[in-house]
Amino acid sequence: MTTRDTNATDGAPILELVNLKKYFQQEGLASAFLRRKRPPVRAVDGVSFRVTAGQNFGLVGESGSGKTTIGKTILRLEQPTDGSVLFEGADVHRLRGGALKEFRRATHVVFQDPNSSLSPRMRVRDIVGEPLSVQGVRGAALRERVAEVLQLVGLSPDAARRYPHEFSGGQRQRIAVARAVAADPKLIVLDEPVSALDVSIRAQILNLLRDLQDRLNLTYLMIAHDLAVVYQACDTIGVMYLGKLAEQAPSEALYREPLHPYTRILLSAIPRPDPTQRHERLPLTGEIPSPSAPPPGCRFHPRCPIAVERCAVDEPEWREVEPDHWVACHLV
Ligand code: SF4
Numbered sequence: 001m002t003t004r005d006t007n008a009t010d011g012a013p014i015l016e017l018v019n020l021k022k023y024f025q026q027e028g029l030a031s032a033f034l035r036r037k038r039p040p041v042r043a044v045d046g047v048s049f050r051v052t053a054g055q056n057f058g059l060v061g062e063s064g065s066g067k068t069t070i071g072k073t074i075l076r077l078e079q080p081t082d083g084s085v086l087f088e089g090a091d092v093h094r095l096r097g098g099a100l101k102e103f104r105r106a107t108h109v110v111f112q113d114p115n116s117s118l119s120p121r122m123r124v125r126d127i128v129g130e131p132l133s134v135q136g137v138r139g140a141a142l143r144e145r146v147a148e149v150l151q152l153v154g155l156s157p158d159a160a161r162r163y164p165h166e167f168s169g170g171q172r173q174r175i176a177v178a179r180a181v182a183a184d185p186k187l188i189v190l191d192e193p194v195s196a197l198d199v200s201i202r203a204q205i206l207n208l209l210r211d212l213q214d215r216l217n218l219t220y221l222m223i224a225h226d227l228a229v230v231y232q233a234c235d236t237i238g239v240m241y242l243g244k245l246a247e248q249a250p251s252e253a254l255y256r257e258p259l260h261p262y263t264r265i266l267l268s269a270i271p272r273p274d275p276t277q278r279h280e281r282l283p284l285t286g287e288i289p290s291p292s293a294p295p296p297g298c299r300f301h302p303r304c305p306i307a308v309e310r311c312a313v314d315e316p317e318w319r320e321v322e323p324d325h326w327v328a329c330h331l332v
Contacts, residue, residue: 012052012053013050013051013052013053013086014051014052014053014087014088014186014187014219015050015051015057015074015085015086015087015187015219015221016048016049016050016051016085016086017047017048017049017050017070017074017083017084017085017086018048018083018084018085018086019046019047019048019082019083019084020044020046020047020048020070020073020080020082020083020084020085021042021044021045021046021047021080021081021082021083022043022044022066022069022070022073022078022080022081023040023041023042023043023045023081024040024041024043025037025040026038026039026040026041026292038292039292039293040292041290041291041292042243042291042292042294043066043069043243043291044066044069044070044073044243045066045242045243045244045291045294046083046243046244047066047070047083047240047243047244047245048083048245048318049238049245049248051187051219051221051236052219053186053217053219054213054217054218054219055219055220055235055236056210056213056219056220056222056233056234056235056236057219057220057221057222057234057235057236057237057238058222058223058224058230058231058233058234058236058237058238058251059071059221059222059223059224059230059237059238059240060223060224060225060226060227060230060237060238060239060240060266061225061239061240061241062225062241062288063225063288064242064288064291065240065241065242065243065288066240066242066243066244066291067223067240068191068223070223070240071109071189071191071221071223073085074087074092074107074189074221075107075109075189076092076093076103079093080093087103087106087107087187088106088186090103101135104134105131105135105183105184105185106185106186106187107185107186107187107188107189108131108179108180108181108183108185108187108188108189109180109188109189109190109191110173110176110177110180110188110189110190110191110193111176111191111192111193112191112192112193112195112196113196114164114169114172114173114175114176114196115164115169115172115196117176118164118172118175118176118179119164120163120164120165121163122163122164123160123161123162123163124146124150124159124160124161124162124163124164124175125143125146125160125161127164127175127179128146128149128150128160128175128178128179128182129142129143129145129146129182130179131179131182131183132145132146132182132183134183135183143160145182146160146178146182147160149178149181149182150175150178152178152181152212152215153174153175153177153178153181153208153212154174154208155171155174155175155178159171159175168201169196169197169198169201170197170198170201170204170205173193173194173197173201173205174205174208177205177208177209177212181212181216181218184216185218186217186218186219187218187219187220187221188218188219188220188221189220189221189223190209190220190221190222190223191223192223192224192225193205193206193209193222193224194206194229195224195225195226195229202229206229206232206233209233210233220234222234227239227266227267227269227270228269228270228271230251231251231254231255231270234251235250235251236248236249236250236251236324237249237250237251237254239254239260239262239263239266241262241288241299241300242288242289242291242294242299242300243291243294243299244299244328245318245326245328246260246262246263246300246327246328246329247259247260247262247263247325247326247327247328247329248324248325248326248327249322249324249325249326250324250325253322253324253325254267254325255267259321259325259327259329259332260300260327260328260329260332261300261304261305261306261329262284262300262303262304264282265282265283265284265305266284268280268281268282269281282305283305284303285303285305286302286303289302295312296312296313296315297310297311297312297313297314297315298311298312298314298315298316298328298329298330299315306331308330308331310330311330314330315328316328316329316330319332
C-alpha cells in the first residue's frame with residue numbers, strides 16, 4: 001500500500017471541526033477546605049481541521065492526546081463543550097428527525113478490537129444487517145445486501161450463518177468493515193482499525209480499506225497511535241498532543257519535512273526501509289502531562305528538546321507555514 005498525494009484543499013469539506021472543545025468534569029473536590037471543584041479534563045481543547053470527500057485523514061498521537069474523543073464527538077457519542085462539528089455543512093449536534101437519521105446512515109465506525117465490538121451472540125448476518133434494518137431494509141433485499149458486502153470484504157456469503165468466534169481476528173475485522181459499509185455510508189471513523197491485529201494481517205486490512213475507499217467513494221478519519229500505520233494509509237495527517245493539533249500536513253510533506261519537534265520524534269521511531277540511510281531515533285522523555293492540568297505556554301515544552309524560555313509562557317500560534325502545512329511552534 002502506498003500513500004496518496006491528495007491536496008487537502010481540493011473539493012468541498014465533507015467534515016469540518018471548528019474550534020472543537022470537549023472537557024470532562026471530574027467528580028469530587030480538589031480542596032475539601034475551600035470546596036473548590038477539581039479542574040475539568042480538557043480532552044480536546046480547540047481543534048479545527050477539514051476533511052474533503054474521498055480523503056483519508058489520519059489523526060495520530062499518544063494515548064491521552066484526545067484523538068478518540070474527537071472521533072466520538074464527530075459521531076455524536078459525546079457532546080462538545082464548545083465549537084462545532086459540521087458534516088456536509090450542517091452542525092451534527094443540532095440535527096433532528098430525518099436529517100439525523102440520514103447522518104446516522106451516512107457515518108459509521110470501525111473499532112480497534114473486533115472481539116469486543118461484535119456481539120458474540122449474534123450471527124454475522126444480523127451483525128452486518130443491523131445498520132440496514134435500522135434503515136427499514138427487510139427480507140430478500142436485506143439478505144442480498146449482506147451477501148454482497150461480505151463478498152466485498154473478501155468473505156464468503158456463507159459466513160452470514162456463522163458466529164464471530166468461528167472466525168480469525170483478521171476475518172472478524174472484515175466483518176466489522178462489512179457492517180460499516182453495509183448502509184452505503186459516506187464517512188467512516190476508523191478507530192485504531194489494525195492495532196489489535198497480527199502484523200501479518202495489518203497490511204491486508206489496510207489494503208482492503210483502501211480498495212473499498214476507491215470502489216465506494218468513502219471518506220475516512222483514521223485514528224491511530226502509530227504514525228507508521230497512518231503514514232502508510234492516509235493522505236493527510238494531523239498530529240495531536242494533549243488535546244491540540246501540533247502539526248498537520250499532507251503525508252509526504254510531513255514525512256519529508258516534519259516541522260514540529262514532537263512530529264520529528266514520532267517519525268524517528270519509524271524503521272526506514274533503506275538500511276544505508278542515516279537514521280537516528282530521537283528520545284521522547286517523560287510522560288504526557290495530565291489533560292486536567294496542561295502546562296502553560298506550549299503544552300509540549302516540558303518534553304521538548306529544543307524549548308526556549310518563551311515556550312513556557314506563550315502558547316504558539318497555529319499557523320499555515322506552507323500550503324496545507326500547519327504547525328504550532330515558536331521556532332518554526
Ligand atoms: Fe518546543 Fe517551543 Fe516549539 Fe513548543 S514552541 S514545540 S516547546 S520549541
